[in-house]
Amino acid sequence: MxxxxxxxxxxxxxxxxxxxxxxxxxxxxxxxxxxxxxxxxxxxxxxxxxxxxxxxxxxxxxxxxxxxxxxxxxxxxxxxxxxxxxxxxxxxxxxxxxxxxxxxxxxxxxxxxxxxxxxxxxxxxxxxxxxxxxxxxxxxxxxxxxxxxxxxxxxxxxxxxxxxxxxxxxxxxxxxxxxxxxxxxxxxxxxxxxxxxxxxxxxxxxxxxxxxNMSLEYLGKSWLPDLQQRAYAFNSFFQTCSDVLPNAQQLHRKLLWLLACEAVGFASAAFNEGKMEVSEAISEFALGICPDIKRSLPWAKLACKRAMSYETWRALQPIVDKIRK
Structure with missing residues (x-):
């Protein structure tokens, strides 16, 4: 062996x-x-x-x-x-x-x-x-x-x-x-x-x-540092390996879209917890790595929640959760 x-x-x-x-x-x-x-x-x-x-x-x-x-x-x-x-x-x-x-x-x-x-x-x-x-x-x-x-x-x-x-x-x-x-x-x-x-x-x-655990301590701070590190990882990867990948630019955009979708989900969760600054920072990150995310359904849902204010959303959330079930 x-x-x-x-x-x-x-x-x-x-x-x-x-x-x-x-x-x-x-x-x-x-x-x-x-x-x-x-x-x-x-x-x-x-x-x-x-x-x-x-x-x-x-x-x-x-x-x-x-x-x-x-x-x-x-x-x-x-x-x-x-x-x-x-x-x-x-x-x-x-x-x-x-x-x-x-x-x-x-x-x-x-x-x-x-x-x-x-x-x-x-x-x-x-x-x-x-x-x-x-x-x-x-x-x-x-x-x-x-x-x-x-x-x-x-x-x-x-x-x-x-x-x-x-x-x-x-x-x-x-x-x-x-x-x-x-x-x-x-x-x-x-x-x-x-x-x-x-x-x-x-x-x-x-x-x-x-x-x-170093990783758990790091992840416990907030969602944003982890999202940023993954974006850096993608950028570094494609900078060094694009020449051996078919349709590298398209693949890069796809991975950033997926990461941005995940980020919007975290931004929405932060909004639900009343962490408005965190929510704004994460959604800005999502928009920065993938401007097209603004045309997605998760972004539209987050925008609707923000438009009605946190207090109104908290009052409506139990009803929304019940409908989802």
Missing amino acids: SSIDVIVPCYRYGHFLRECVKSVLSQSVPDVRVLIIDDASPDNTNEVAVDLAGQDSRVSVLRHFTNKGHIATFNEGIEWASADYFLLLSADDYLLPGALGRAIALMDNHPEVGFTFGKAIMLNDHAMAEQPIMNEGSWRILEGLEFIEFSGARNIVFAPTVVVRTELQKRLGGYRAELTHAGDMEMWLRFAAHASVGMTDAYQAVYRRHSE
Whole structure:
């Protein structure tokens, strides 16, 4: 079976690190290496990492003495990788049994596939979400353009389930420094512009949702930063990959239209909550990335609500909700 390198970037996740690394080392693949990168964590990350490396020669440790941030750390891992395949696994997530074997087998048999991904089980602060664990699942291979259109304006990929072809990863380059919160989404699009994508309905990893999640803290601020990052991701993607995509401009407009529709929905939800400034900012964002959104039905509905004032809408909303049911 082919080889795989796994980078485990870790910042303040020392209490999760052992479970993460053990989940990799216990996979049914004979040739696996793990590089733990401690990004100057103030907790016990280094002690745990050194202990894991002492117990298993497949584990190496790199420690930063100043914090470089997640993007630089990810790219450092990409530079280190030399195996056939590569996985970037956050220290607070972990793999499910057989995940690497399933992904590698598919990619060994289908050299046109640039990366694979699957389902992930959500694990919150209190307990694992009740989801059936499928140890074996069917695979579907999507053409790159099919994956891009299937994804639409959203990131449908759970990062801990992604196994990429290392040679293609190095050829495409690392994560964009400006895409601090949508870099993975842009990366999957970049891969899809150059290769097919393997998708399985098997559960490949466990994704933790906890109070320390950088992404959850970011998303909790408001809807607008996430929408802006996705727009930046699309712009960056098409700037670098338009030459290998058919009808790139049309596809770019379609994705921005979908993102603008989603933004108008958030603007409407903000209006319902009485957050008028937020609603205005999000709708202005939608109009900025896609002026045609002003001719859409969601925009017309939002305009009607604004025209009748928040107080009037609140009085009518129960009636409208009842009609919708």
